Amino acid sequence: MASMPTTRRSFLAQSSALLGSATLSGLLPQPLYAAQKNPNDFVIVEGHRDIWEFNARLALKDPKQWSPLRDFIAPRLIDAGYTVAIVPCGGDSIAERGGLDPLFEGSMRTLDMLLTGVEETNGKVSILRSKQDLPTGPTPGHVQIFLDMEGGASLQDNEPEPGYNPERYMALLRQFFRLGMRGLQLTHNARNLLGQGVGEGHTGQPLSEFGVAVVKEMNALGMMVGVSHLSGAGLLQVCEISTKPIVSTHQNVRPFLDSPIELTDEEIHAVARTGGIVGVRYIADLFGYKQLVDEIEYLAKKIGPEHIGIGWLGHDVDNPDPHTIPGYGPSKKFTGVEAQTIRQHWETFLTLLSDRGFTDDHIRMIAGGNYLRIWKQILPDRDPAPTTGPSFPHFQPDRKGMHD
Numbered sequence: 321m322a323s324m325p326t327t328r329r330s331f332l333a334q335s336s337a338l339l340g341s342a343t344l345s346g347l348l349p350q351p352l353y354a355a356q357k358n359p360n361d362f363v364i365v366e367g368h369r370d371i372w373e374f375n376a377r378l379a380l381k382d383p384k385q386w387s388p389l390r391d392f393i394a395p396r397l398i399d400a401g402y403t404v405a406i407v408p409c410g411g412d413s414i415a416e417r418g419g420l421d422p423l424f425e426g427s428m429r430t431l432d433m434l435l436t437g438v439e440e441t442n443g444k445v446s447i448l449r450s451k452q453d454l455p456t457g458p459t460p461g462h463v464q465i466f467l468d469m470e471g472g473a474s475l476q477d478n479e480p481e482p483g484y485n486p487e488r489y490m491a492l493l494r495q496f497f498r499l500g501m502r503g504l505q506l507t508h509n510a511r512n513l514l515g516q517g518v519g520e521g522h523t524g525q526p527l528s529e530f531g532v533a534v535v536k537e538m539n540a541l542g543m544m545v546g547v548s549h550l551s552g553a554g555l556l557q558v559c560e561i562s563t564k565p566i567v568s569t570h571q572n573v574r575p576f577l578d579s580p581i582e583l584t585d586e587e588i589h590a591v592a593r594t595g596g597i598v599g600v601r602y603i604a605d606l607f608g609y610k611q612l613v614d615e616i617e618y619l620a621k622k623i624g625p626e627h628i629g630i631g632w633l634g635h636d637v638d639n640p641d642p643h644t645i646p647g648y649g650p651s652k653k654f655t656g657v658e659a660q661t662i663r664q665h666w667e668t669f670l671t672l673l674s675d676r677g678f679t680d681d682h683i684r685m686i687a688g689g690n691y692l693r694i695w696k697q698i699l700p701d702r703d704p705a706p707t708t709g710p711s712f713p714h715f716q717p718d719r720k721g722m723h724d
Protein backbone atom coordinates (compact mmCIF):
# COMPACT_ATOMS: atom_id res chain seq x y z
CA MET A 321 0.00 0.00 0.00
CA ALA A 322 0.91 3.60 -0.12
CA SER A 323 3.75 4.99 1.86
CA MET A 324 3.12 6.66 5.15
CA PRO A 325 3.29 10.43 5.39
CA THR A 326 6.81 11.58 4.71
CA THR A 327 8.86 14.64 5.33
CA ARG A 328 11.83 15.79 3.35
CA ARG A 329 15.00 16.00 5.36
CA SER A 330 18.07 17.83 4.17
CA PHE A 331 17.81 15.76 1.08
CA LEU A 332 19.77 17.82 -1.36
CA ALA A 333 22.54 18.52 1.11
CA GLN A 334 22.81 14.82 1.84
CA SER A 335 22.80 13.73 -1.75
CA SER A 336 25.34 16.29 -2.86
CA ALA A 337 27.60 15.20 -0.01
CA LEU A 338 27.29 11.64 -1.24
CA LEU A 339 28.02 12.65 -4.77
CA GLY A 340 31.16 14.38 -3.65
CA SER A 341 32.53 11.12 -2.28
CA ALA A 342 30.94 8.73 -4.70
CA THR A 343 33.74 6.36 -5.42
CA LEU A 344 31.78 3.21 -4.63
CA SER A 345 35.13 1.58 -3.97
CA GLY A 346 35.77 1.35 -7.65
CA LEU A 347 32.29 0.05 -8.34
CA LEU A 348 31.39 3.03 -10.44
CA PRO A 349 33.69 4.40 -13.10
CA GLN A 350 33.47 8.04 -14.04
CA PRO A 351 30.18 9.24 -15.53
CA LEU A 352 29.71 8.17 -19.09
CA TYR A 353 26.66 10.08 -20.30
CA ALA A 354 25.55 6.95 -22.06
CA ALA A 355 23.02 6.64 -24.83
CA GLN A 356 19.39 6.22 -23.87
CA LYS A 357 18.64 2.80 -22.46
CA ASN A 358 15.92 0.59 -23.88
CA PRO A 359 13.82 -1.16 -21.18
CA ASN A 360 13.35 -4.12 -23.53
CA ASP A 361 17.04 -4.92 -23.15
CA PHE A 362 16.58 -5.76 -19.47
CA VAL A 363 14.49 -8.06 -17.33
CA ILE A 364 12.29 -5.62 -15.46
CA VAL A 365 10.67 -6.64 -12.19
CA GLU A 366 8.49 -4.09 -10.45
CA GLY A 367 8.45 -4.77 -6.72
CA HIS A 368 4.96 -3.56 -5.91
CA ARG A 369 2.23 -2.75 -8.41
CA ASP A 370 -0.63 -1.96 -6.11
CA ILE A 371 -4.21 -2.86 -6.89
CA TRP A 372 -5.83 0.57 -6.71
CA GLU A 373 -6.41 0.62 -10.43
CA PHE A 374 -8.18 -2.75 -10.32
CA ASN A 375 -10.42 -1.66 -7.48
CA ALA A 376 -11.10 1.76 -8.96
CA ARG A 377 -12.04 0.54 -12.40
CA LEU A 378 -14.19 -2.30 -11.06
CA ALA A 379 -16.05 0.24 -8.94
CA LEU A 380 -17.19 2.11 -12.06
CA LYS A 381 -20.58 1.50 -13.63
CA ASP A 382 -19.18 1.28 -17.14
CA PRO A 383 -18.66 -2.40 -18.07
CA LYS A 384 -15.86 -1.32 -20.41
CA GLN A 385 -13.77 -0.80 -17.26
CA TRP A 386 -14.32 -4.27 -15.86
CA SER A 387 -11.31 -6.02 -17.35
CA PRO A 388 -8.67 -3.65 -16.00
CA LEU A 389 -5.74 -6.01 -16.41
CA ARG A 390 -6.54 -6.98 -19.99
CA ASP A 391 -7.61 -3.56 -21.25
CA PHE A 392 -5.62 -1.02 -19.26
CA ILE A 393 -2.81 -2.39 -17.12
CA ALA A 394 -1.19 -5.24 -19.08
CA PRO A 395 -0.91 -3.19 -22.30
CA ARG A 396 1.05 -0.49 -20.45
CA LEU A 397 3.28 -2.99 -18.63
CA ILE A 398 4.01 -4.82 -21.89
CA ASP A 399 4.70 -1.54 -23.70
CA ALA A 400 7.15 -0.66 -20.93
CA GLY A 401 9.03 -3.94 -21.39
CA TYR A 402 8.03 -5.44 -18.03
CA THR A 403 8.94 -9.04 -17.37
CA VAL A 404 7.30 -9.45 -13.95
CA ALA A 405 5.11 -7.25 -11.77
CA ILE A 406 4.80 -8.19 -8.11
CA VAL A 407 1.16 -7.58 -7.18
CA PRO A 408 -0.52 -7.74 -3.77
CA CYS A 409 -3.23 -10.42 -3.77
CA GLY A 410 -4.99 -9.31 -0.60
CA GLY A 411 -3.68 -8.13 2.72
CA ASP A 412 -4.28 -6.30 5.95
CA SER A 413 -5.25 -2.89 4.63
CA ILE A 414 -8.88 -2.71 3.64
CA ALA A 415 -7.86 -1.23 0.29
CA GLU A 416 -6.02 -4.49 -0.47
CA ARG A 417 -9.27 -6.35 0.07
CA GLY A 418 -11.39 -4.27 -2.27
CA GLY A 419 -13.05 -2.49 0.65
CA LEU A 420 -14.28 -5.70 2.29
CA ASP A 421 -14.03 -6.02 6.07
CA PRO A 422 -13.68 -9.80 6.45
CA LEU A 423 -9.99 -10.53 6.22
CA PHE A 424 -9.86 -14.02 4.76
CA GLU A 425 -12.85 -13.50 2.50
CA GLY A 426 -11.59 -10.13 1.31
CA SER A 427 -8.18 -11.51 0.38
CA MET A 428 -9.75 -14.51 -1.34
CA ARG A 429 -11.88 -12.16 -3.42
CA THR A 430 -8.87 -10.05 -4.36
CA LEU A 431 -6.99 -13.18 -5.35
CA ASP A 432 -9.94 -14.28 -7.44
CA MET A 433 -10.10 -10.85 -9.07
CA LEU A 434 -6.46 -11.18 -10.13
CA LEU A 435 -6.69 -14.79 -11.30
CA THR A 436 -9.83 -13.98 -13.28
CA GLY A 437 -8.10 -10.94 -14.75
CA VAL A 438 -5.18 -13.09 -15.87
CA GLU A 439 -7.53 -15.60 -17.53
CA GLU A 440 -9.09 -12.74 -19.51
CA THR A 441 -5.77 -11.74 -21.06
CA ASN A 442 -5.63 -14.80 -23.28
CA GLY A 443 -2.07 -15.72 -22.44
CA LYS A 444 -0.57 -12.21 -22.43
CA VAL A 445 -0.28 -12.39 -18.64
CA SER A 446 0.52 -15.43 -16.52
CA ILE A 447 1.24 -16.16 -12.88
CA LEU A 448 4.82 -16.89 -11.84
CA ARG A 449 4.50 -19.95 -9.59
CA SER A 450 7.65 -22.05 -9.77
CA LYS A 451 11.22 -22.18 -10.96
CA GLN A 452 9.92 -23.58 -14.24
CA ASP A 453 8.19 -20.25 -14.90
CA LEU A 454 11.28 -18.12 -14.41
CA PRO A 455 12.22 -16.10 -17.49
CA THR A 456 15.75 -16.28 -18.80
CA GLY A 457 15.62 -12.85 -20.41
CA PRO A 458 13.18 -10.12 -21.43
CA THR A 459 9.78 -11.40 -22.55
CA PRO A 460 8.44 -8.96 -25.16
CA GLY A 461 4.66 -9.10 -25.48
CA HIS A 462 4.18 -11.03 -22.25
CA VAL A 463 4.25 -10.17 -18.56
CA GLN A 464 4.11 -12.35 -15.49
CA ILE A 465 2.51 -11.55 -12.16
CA PHE A 466 4.01 -12.61 -8.85
CA LEU A 467 1.30 -12.75 -6.18
CA ASP A 468 2.45 -11.20 -2.90
CA MET A 469 -0.03 -10.68 -0.06
CA GLU A 470 0.47 -7.44 1.85
CA GLY A 471 0.12 -8.48 5.49
CA GLY A 472 -0.70 -11.89 7.00
CA ALA A 473 -3.84 -11.02 8.99
CA SER A 474 -5.91 -13.01 6.50
CA LEU A 475 -4.35 -16.13 7.99
CA GLN A 476 -5.97 -15.34 11.32
CA ASP A 477 -9.08 -17.14 12.41
CA ASN A 478 -11.28 -14.91 14.45
CA GLU A 479 -13.33 -17.67 16.03
CA PRO A 480 -12.61 -18.56 19.63
CA GLU A 481 -10.63 -21.73 20.01
CA PRO A 482 -9.45 -23.84 22.89
CA GLY A 483 -5.77 -23.05 22.56
CA TYR A 484 -2.94 -21.90 20.37
CA ASN A 485 -2.83 -24.13 17.35
CA PRO A 486 -0.82 -22.71 14.49
CA GLU A 487 -1.85 -25.54 12.18
CA ARG A 488 -5.35 -24.09 12.02
CA TYR A 489 -3.92 -20.91 10.55
CA MET A 490 -1.17 -22.53 8.55
CA ALA A 491 -3.86 -24.35 6.60
CA LEU A 492 -4.94 -20.96 5.24
CA LEU A 493 -1.37 -20.07 4.26
CA ARG A 494 -1.09 -23.33 2.35
CA GLN A 495 -4.39 -22.72 0.60
CA PHE A 496 -3.20 -19.34 -0.61
CA PHE A 497 0.01 -21.00 -1.75
CA ARG A 498 -1.94 -23.62 -3.71
CA LEU A 499 -3.78 -20.78 -5.47
CA GLY A 500 -0.52 -19.24 -6.61
CA MET A 501 0.48 -16.84 -3.84
CA ARG A 502 4.28 -16.91 -3.66
CA GLY A 503 5.03 -13.99 -1.36
CA LEU A 504 3.73 -12.69 1.95
CA GLN A 505 4.67 -9.44 3.60
CA LEU A 506 4.24 -10.39 7.21
CA THR A 507 2.42 -7.23 8.30
CA HIS A 508 1.08 -4.00 6.95
CA ASN A 509 1.38 -0.90 9.15
CA ALA A 510 -0.71 -2.26 12.01
CA ARG A 511 -0.07 -5.30 14.16
CA ASN A 512 -1.50 -8.69 13.39
CA LEU A 513 -1.10 -12.17 14.81
CA LEU A 514 2.31 -12.50 13.16
CA GLY A 515 3.94 -9.33 14.40
CA GLN A 516 3.85 -5.58 14.62
CA GLY A 517 3.91 -3.14 11.74
CA VAL A 518 5.67 0.19 11.75
CA GLY A 519 2.44 2.07 12.40
CA GLU A 520 3.11 2.27 16.13
CA GLY A 521 6.68 3.47 15.66
CA HIS A 522 9.45 2.08 13.56
CA THR A 523 11.27 -0.11 16.04
CA GLY A 524 8.32 -1.95 17.54
CA GLN A 525 8.24 -5.52 18.72
CA PRO A 526 9.72 -8.70 17.27
CA LEU A 527 7.57 -11.41 15.73
CA SER A 528 5.10 -13.49 17.67
CA GLU A 529 5.62 -17.22 18.05
CA PHE A 530 3.12 -17.63 15.23
CA GLY A 531 5.02 -15.16 13.05
CA VAL A 532 8.16 -17.26 13.49
CA ALA A 533 6.21 -20.38 12.54
CA VAL A 534 4.87 -18.66 9.42
CA VAL A 535 8.36 -17.69 8.28
CA LYS A 536 9.51 -21.30 8.71
CA GLU A 537 6.49 -22.62 6.82
CA MET A 538 7.08 -20.10 4.01
CA ASN A 539 10.71 -21.20 3.77
CA ALA A 540 9.57 -24.81 3.49
CA LEU A 541 6.83 -24.15 0.94
CA GLY A 542 8.91 -21.95 -1.37
CA MET A 543 7.52 -18.48 -0.64
CA MET A 544 9.21 -15.08 -0.58
CA VAL A 545 9.21 -13.52 2.89
CA GLY A 546 8.50 -9.77 2.71
CA VAL A 547 9.25 -7.18 5.37
CA SER A 548 8.00 -3.86 3.98
CA HIS A 549 5.89 -2.26 6.76
CA LEU A 550 7.20 -4.70 9.40
CA SER A 551 8.63 -3.29 12.64
CA GLY A 552 12.40 -2.90 12.79
CA ALA A 553 12.63 -5.48 15.57
CA GLY A 554 10.55 -7.90 13.49
CA LEU A 555 12.69 -7.34 10.41
CA LEU A 556 15.92 -8.06 12.26
CA GLN A 557 14.40 -11.22 13.71
CA VAL A 558 13.21 -12.43 10.30
CA CYS A 559 16.71 -11.92 8.95
CA GLU A 560 18.02 -14.20 11.69
CA ILE A 561 15.51 -17.02 11.35
CA SER A 562 14.78 -17.18 7.62
CA THR A 563 16.81 -19.77 5.76
CA LYS A 564 16.10 -17.99 2.44
CA PRO A 565 16.68 -14.44 1.19
CA ILE A 566 14.11 -11.92 2.37
CA VAL A 567 12.91 -8.83 0.56
CA SER A 568 11.55 -5.42 1.13
CA THR A 569 9.69 -4.92 -2.12
CA HIS A 570 8.94 -1.23 -1.50
CA GLN A 571 10.78 0.69 1.16
CA ASN A 572 13.31 3.51 1.03
CA VAL A 573 16.28 4.13 3.25
CA ARG A 574 17.18 6.80 5.72
CA PRO A 575 18.28 9.52 5.55
CA PHE A 576 16.97 9.84 1.99
CA LEU A 577 13.43 9.61 3.24
CA ASP A 578 12.61 10.10 6.88
CA SER A 579 9.34 8.44 7.78
CA PRO A 580 8.63 5.60 10.22
CA ILE A 581 8.51 3.08 7.41
CA GLU A 582 11.96 3.64 5.96
CA LEU A 583 14.92 1.35 6.63
CA THR A 584 17.93 2.05 8.83
CA ASP A 585 21.49 1.13 7.90
CA GLU A 586 21.40 -1.79 10.31
CA GLU A 587 18.29 -3.12 8.60
CA ILE A 588 19.56 -2.82 5.03
CA HIS A 589 22.69 -4.71 6.02
CA ALA A 590 20.58 -7.38 7.70
CA VAL A 591 18.47 -7.85 4.56
CA ALA A 592 21.58 -8.00 2.39
CA ARG A 593 23.17 -10.64 4.64
CA THR A 594 20.27 -12.97 3.84
CA GLY A 595 21.07 -12.51 0.15
CA GLY A 596 17.91 -10.42 -0.16
CA ILE A 597 16.75 -7.23 -1.83
CA VAL A 598 15.87 -3.69 -0.78
CA GLY A 599 13.41 -2.26 -3.33
CA VAL A 600 13.32 1.53 -3.35
CA ARG A 601 10.36 3.50 -4.58
CA TYR A 602 9.82 6.80 -6.32
CA ILE A 603 7.90 9.23 -4.14
CA ALA A 604 5.76 11.63 -6.11
CA ASP A 605 6.20 15.29 -5.16
CA LEU A 606 9.35 14.49 -3.14
CA PHE A 607 11.60 12.68 -5.56
CA GLY A 608 12.94 13.24 -9.00
CA TYR A 609 14.77 10.44 -10.74
CA LYS A 610 18.09 12.06 -9.93
CA GLN A 611 17.33 11.68 -6.22
CA LEU A 612 16.26 8.07 -6.69
CA VAL A 613 19.55 7.34 -8.41
CA ASP A 614 21.36 9.11 -5.54
CA GLU A 615 19.68 6.69 -3.15
CA ILE A 616 20.58 3.71 -5.30
CA GLU A 617 24.17 4.86 -5.42
CA TYR A 618 24.16 5.11 -1.62
CA LEU A 619 22.78 1.58 -1.36
CA ALA A 620 25.27 0.26 -3.90
CA LYS A 621 28.08 1.56 -1.74
CA LYS A 622 26.59 0.06 1.41
CA ILE A 623 25.35 -3.34 0.28
CA GLY A 624 26.18 -3.71 -3.41
CA PRO A 625 24.03 -3.59 -6.54
CA GLU A 626 23.18 -7.27 -6.10
CA HIS A 627 20.86 -6.33 -3.21
CA ILE A 628 18.91 -3.50 -4.84
CA GLY A 629 15.52 -3.63 -6.53
CA ILE A 630 12.84 -1.19 -7.63
CA GLY A 631 9.58 -0.91 -5.74
CA TRP A 632 8.01 1.37 -8.29
CA LEU A 633 8.78 4.35 -10.45
CA GLY A 634 6.43 7.31 -10.91
CA HIS A 635 2.78 6.82 -11.78
CA ASP A 636 2.19 6.98 -15.50
CA VAL A 637 -0.16 9.19 -17.41
CA ASP A 638 -2.81 6.46 -17.70
CA ASN A 639 -2.75 5.59 -14.03
CA PRO A 640 -1.76 8.54 -11.86
CA ASP A 641 -4.05 7.43 -9.05
CA PRO A 642 -7.49 5.86 -8.88
CA HIS A 643 -9.32 9.11 -8.38
CA THR A 644 -8.14 10.44 -11.69
CA ILE A 645 -9.12 7.42 -13.75
CA PRO A 646 -11.64 8.84 -16.25
CA GLY A 647 -15.10 8.38 -14.81
CA TYR A 648 -13.94 7.80 -11.26
CA GLY A 649 -13.26 11.29 -10.05
CA PRO A 650 -12.47 14.79 -11.22
CA SER A 651 -10.27 14.92 -14.28
CA LYS A 652 -6.79 16.31 -13.99
CA LYS A 653 -4.30 17.69 -16.42
CA PHE A 654 -0.93 15.99 -16.22
CA THR A 655 2.36 17.70 -16.81
CA GLY A 656 6.02 16.84 -16.49
CA VAL A 657 6.91 13.35 -15.30
CA GLU A 658 3.28 12.55 -14.53
CA ALA A 659 2.42 13.01 -18.19
CA GLN A 660 4.82 10.25 -19.21
CA THR A 661 4.14 6.59 -19.96
CA ILE A 662 5.57 3.80 -17.82
CA ARG A 663 8.01 3.11 -20.62
CA GLN A 664 9.25 6.69 -20.59
CA HIS A 665 9.74 6.51 -16.81
CA TRP A 666 11.93 3.44 -17.21
CA GLU A 667 13.87 4.92 -20.13
CA THR A 668 14.63 7.99 -18.04
CA PHE A 669 15.57 5.98 -14.97
CA LEU A 670 17.74 3.36 -16.70
CA THR A 671 19.54 6.04 -18.69
CA LEU A 672 20.27 8.01 -15.51
CA LEU A 673 21.71 4.88 -13.88
CA SER A 674 23.96 4.45 -16.87
CA ASP A 675 24.98 8.12 -16.87
CA ARG A 676 25.92 7.76 -13.22
CA GLY A 677 28.34 5.00 -14.13
CA PHE A 678 26.38 1.85 -13.37
CA THR A 679 27.39 -0.80 -15.89
CA ASP A 680 24.85 -2.78 -17.87
CA ASP A 681 25.51 -5.72 -15.55
CA HIS A 682 24.67 -3.57 -12.52
CA ILE A 683 21.56 -2.22 -14.23
CA ARG A 684 20.52 -5.75 -15.12
CA MET A 685 20.64 -6.70 -11.43
CA ILE A 686 18.81 -3.62 -10.18
CA ALA A 687 16.10 -3.62 -12.86
CA GLY A 688 15.05 -7.19 -12.10
CA GLY A 689 17.90 -9.67 -12.25
CA ASN A 690 18.26 -9.76 -8.48
CA TYR A 691 14.70 -11.03 -8.16
CA LEU A 692 15.38 -13.79 -10.66
CA ARG A 693 18.43 -14.79 -8.63
CA ILE A 694 16.56 -15.12 -5.35
CA TRP A 695 13.49 -16.73 -6.91
CA LYS A 696 15.80 -19.48 -8.18
CA GLN A 697 16.68 -20.08 -4.53
CA ILE A 698 13.21 -19.68 -3.07
CA LEU A 699 10.48 -20.93 -5.38
CA PRO A 700 9.29 -24.53 -5.60
CA ASP A 701 10.76 -26.58 -8.43
CA ARG A 702 7.35 -26.98 -9.98
CA ASP A 703 3.84 -25.81 -9.28
CA PRO A 704 2.07 -28.10 -6.85
CA ALA A 705 -1.26 -28.32 -8.62
CA PRO A 706 -4.08 -28.12 -6.08
CA THR A 707 -5.86 -31.20 -7.40
CA THR A 708 -2.99 -33.65 -7.48
CA GLY A 709 -2.13 -34.01 -3.84
CA PRO A 710 0.98 -31.90 -3.44
CA SER A 711 3.53 -32.99 -0.91
CA PHE A 712 3.99 -30.16 1.53
CA PRO A 713 7.17 -30.88 3.41
CA HIS A 714 6.19 -29.09 6.55
CA PHE A 715 2.64 -30.31 6.77
CA GLN A 716 1.89 -32.23 9.96
CA PRO A 717 -1.86 -32.56 10.43
CA ASP A 718 -2.64 -31.91 14.06
CA ARG A 719 -6.19 -32.56 15.06
CA LYS A 720 -5.62 -31.92 18.72
CA GLY A 721 -7.55 -28.96 19.89
CA MET A 722 -9.28 -28.44 16.57
CA HIS A 723 -13.02 -28.04 16.38
CA ASP A 724 -14.99 -30.85 14.84
Ligand SMILES: [Zn+2]
Pocket residue numbers: 321322323470548549570
Ligand atom coordinates in the same frame (compact mmCIF):
# COMPACT_ATOMS: atom_id res chain seq x y z
ZN1 LIG B 1 2.90 -1.09 1.04
